[in-house]
Amino acid sequence: MKRALEKNSLExxxxxxxxxxxxxxxxxxxxxxxxxxxxxxxxxxxxxTPKRVEEGFxxxxxxANRGDHTAEDLSVTITLALTAEREEAVxxxxxxxxxxxxxxxxxxxGDPRGGELQVGPVGYASP
Amino acid sequence: xxxxxxxxxxGRTTGESVREYGRGVAGGLLFSLPLLYTAEVWWAxxxxxxPRQLAYLAITFLLLLGYxxxxxxxxDSSWTEVGIDSVEELGLGLVLSxxxxxxxxxxxxQQHIDDNLGRIVVEAMTIAxxxxxGTAQLxxxxxxxxxxxxxxxxxxxxxxxxxxxxxLFAANVAPTQEVGVLGTEMSPLRLIGVAVISLFLGAVIxxxxxxRGAQRWVRADTIGAMLRGTxxxxxxxxxVSAAILWVFGRLDGVGVNTIVGQTIVLGFPxxxxxxxxxxxxx
Numbered sequence: 001m002k003r004a005l006e007k008n009s010l011e012x013x014x015x016x017x018x019x020x021x022x023x024x025x026x027x028x029x030x031x032x033x034x035x036x037x038x039x040x041x042x043x044x045x046x047x048x049t050p051k052r053v054e055e056g057f058x059x060x061x062x063x064a065n066r067g068d069h070t071a072e073d074l075s076v077t078i079t080l081a082l083t084a085e086r087e088e089a090v091x092x093x094x095x096x097x098x099x100x101x102x103x104x105x106x107x108x109x110g111d112p113r114g115g116e117l118q119v120g121p122v123g124y125a126s127p
Numbered sequence: 128x129x130x131x132x133x134x135x136x137x138g139r140t141t142g143e144s145v146r147e148y149g150r151g152v153a154g155g156l157l158f159s160l161p162l163l164y165t166a167e168v169w170w171a172x173x174x175x176x177x178p179r180q181l182a183y184l185a186i187t188f189l190l191l192l193g194y195x196x197x198x199x200x201x202x203d204s205s206w207t208e209v210g211i212d213s214v215e216e217l218g219l220g221l222v223l224s225x226x227x228x229x230x231x232x233x234x235x236x237q238q239h240i241d242d243n244l245g246r247i248v249v250e251a252m253t254i255a256x257x258x259x260x261g262t263a264q265l266x267x268x269x270x271x272x273x274x275x276x277x278x279x280x281x282x283x284x285x286x287x288x289x290x291x292x293x294x295l296f297a298a299n300v301a302p303t304q305e306v307g308v309l310g311t312e313m314s315p316l317r318l319i320g321v322a323v324i325s326l327f328l329g330a331v332i333x334x335x336x337x338x339r340g341a342q343r344w345v346r347a348d349t350i351g352a353m354l355r356g357t358x359x360x361x362x363x364x365x366x367v368s369a370a371i372l373w374v375f376g377r378l379d380g381v382g383v384n385t386i387v388g389q390t391i392v393l394g395f396p397x398x399x400x401x402x403x404x405x406x407x408x409x
Contacts, residue, residue: 005208010141014148015211018218025221025248026184032241033177070174097173100239 041071041126043096045119047078056109059117061091064101069126071096077120080108088120096124147262151216154261155223158295159253163224167302169233171375172246180248183374184217187252190294191216193287194259198408212259220255221247253298256291260408285344285405289360292404293367297397301371310389318391325364325391325398330357332402340406360405364397365390371397 007015048060061078065071074093079086089106096102139147162168175183191213196204224247228234234243300306313321332338333345334353345356369390372378378386 005211006139007211008139008141008144010144011139011215014144014218015215018215018221021218021221022214025244026181028240028244029177029181029184029248033181036177072174095170095173097239097242097245100242103237 037068039068041065041069041096041098041124042067043071043074043076043122043124045076045078045122047117047119050108050112050117053107056107057112058105058107059112061104061106062101063091063093063096063104065096065098068098070098071124072126074122074124076104076122078106079118079120080110080112080115081118082110082115085110147266148219150265151219151258151262152223154265155220155254155258156227157261158257158299159250161299162253162302163227163231163250165302167304167375168249169228169246171302172249173242175245175249175374175376177241179374179376180245183252184248186370186374187255188213188217190287190291191255191259193284194256194263194291194408197281197284197287198263198291216255216258216262217251219258220251220253223254223258224248224251253295256295260291260295264408286359286363288405288408289363289401290367292400292402292408293364293397294371294400295408296400296404297364297368297371297393300396301368301377301393302375306372306389306393307377307385309392311385313388313392318388321395322361322391325395326357326361329360329364329398329402332399332406333357333360338403338406340409344406344409360401361394361398364401365394367401368393368397 042065044064044066046062046064048062050057050059052058059078061076063074063076071093072095074096076091076093077088078091079088087108087110089108091104091106093102093104156163192206192209195209195212195216196206225234228246228250234246330353333341333356369378369386372386372389372393377389381389
């Protein structure tokens, strides 16, 4: 049976906005699907400038994933080698999606300026 | 999600539409809030690949088309209207999902757009089904669905509604780690136990408990018909269970035993949804 669609202007507006949102979402997902690479997660760690805090010295850590897959259960070890001792801090991140970054901080008792900061072993799984 | 209970084909006033959308929003959040508050769902949005998100969208759209066609709507709604309603519901789902996730601090500028969009899409699908159900079911008075002589028990229609009920109930449980733990650790005997309980509950709800709508929607006069209805309903539940598990990546890289185990474990809530849920959704 044929009859005209009975819709008021509000309903047409809601439909229009919904259609635009849906098409935009689909377009983005299709583009994402087409351009997606297949490289495993590739994690890059960068250390910032240490800052003096009450507990010691705080070092900003930026962890980025340049691969095409999410890194899961990511753990980054950062070591501070001083002349007398060695300090180790571990930063864990549950999920690091592709082309994303997370900021974190590690704190050492010793002064990083008097020693050497190193990014130690980095481990992660791919879900 | 438009309801036409009036006899004459008259369009609704803006006020009526606003009230209808209000019901949709309420229903959408009512059914999906557990998912919006579940960390595993945010992570699923982060890790789910684009093709799978597209598949999830397509499946949800089909379910919405089916639900809008077979429940709540006036029986003479055209497919065009059903399509328009389904698009509206998906759009509302996306907006609500983005709004709530942003308010909860689960999406934002510091994350990549793919990550944000993934989270929005994964959450929006259940919200959209909730919006659809809410609009049709939460209305009072004259917009009571299923009126105007829609007393038709078509097999296809009931199948679609069983799917919707199963999805609504099982989707809240599927992404949690517990399903994986149970599916892996339960012995075959216990799994059989869960399957038997699921089947038994389905039979009781559909045929023996005077459940709301059971008399009207489930016609089974012989033992054979009852058995058939029970088995078909459980099969729908298992199918939906496996599909949802696949969407959430729970079947990736696991052995056959784990696949079967998880499907049966999730098949329990899915079976409740496919039987009791389906009767309530009519």
